[in-house]
Amino acid sequence: MSIFARGESNAELAGAQLARQASASLAGLLAGLGTSRSDLAKAMGVSPGRVSQIMSGDANLTIRTLAAAAEALGADVEIRFSPRLPQAAQGLPVTGAEPLSLHKSGVSAHR
Secondary structure, X not given: OOHHHHOOOHHHHHHHHHHHHHHHHHHHHXXXXXXXXXXXXXXXXXXXXXXXXXXXXXXXXXXXHHHHHHHHHOOXXXXXXXXXXXXXXXXXXXXXXXXXXXXXXXXXXXX
């Protein structure tokens, strides 16, 4: 059965894709740091089961959850909104798409 056959809205599908991307990025960071899921759970102060939920890509991840994982690993999270414009599809520069980074010192817009 196709994922589209379940009647999910485009926003739900996009949210699920973002959760999978976040989980994959977090898994890559863990591997690069040589850190286990158990180590992450201890550093975040959550159960190993909660880390498994986060890493599954199926969890409804919040910004706070991502920030907590980043803080526990000494990393930053970057979220970028980019318009879907014909210029973007053609590889042309699009203005106004500023990434936001969550740093220990707060939220900043890159300019």
